Amino acid sequence: MGFDLVVVTKQRPADLVPRWEEALAGQGLQVEICPGFSLTSWSGFLPFRLESAPSSLLGMDLAAPIVTGFELQIHRREVTFTTRYPTLAAEFVMQCLGAATLAALTGGTYEDPQQGERYSGPDALDAALAEISGFLASAKSSAFVQHPFPGWAALNVATADG
Structure with missing residues (x-):
């Protein structure tokens, strides 16, 4: 069982990655999206390097950069974001704000x-923030686990280039 969000897209900018990182920074999330990510060809878990985030948004202080992310399924006009149960707070925050x-x-x-x-x-951002607030209000302590970011090479993720 998991939690899904769907984004129905009208356009897919060629310079999406830096713009998406900038939009997330506008919400207080300093991130780096996995090198090689493309909204036209990615499939599976999309990792992010989360450098910093407000503790009020994440429900915890970050000790150091962490790896977080969500499953992404890309279709012609839809992008589905999924986190599995039990969901970590950082994953849920990234999923909701990533989608919005x-x-x-x-x-x-x-x-x-x-x-x-x-x-x-x-309204999409307001909905995402409301989802996050509800999640944090009922999250168990196990939701606040942090996985240190080991570097992209150590993650051994498949990139859009291979």
Whole structure:
């Protein structure tokens, strides 16, 4: 069982990665998206290097950069974001804000299939922040585990280039 969010995209900018990192930074998340990521060819777990985040948003202080992320399935016009249960706080925050900021960058919508709700524009960000707040309010201590970032080579992730 997991938690899904869907972004229906209208466009897919060629310079998405730096713009997405900048949009997440605007929410207080200093991240680096996995090198080689492409919204046209990625499949599977998308890792992020999370350098810093406000403790009020993450529910904890970061001791050092961590690796976090979510499963991503890319379809013609839809991008599905999934975290598995039990979900870590950092993964959930990245999933919700990742989906909301991607919706904004692509002129699309942020959809929560669990609630049957769809949001666009600033409402998508508000919905993401409400999801995060609800998650943090009921999260067990095990949700606040931090996995130190070991470097991209050590993660041995498949990149869009191979």
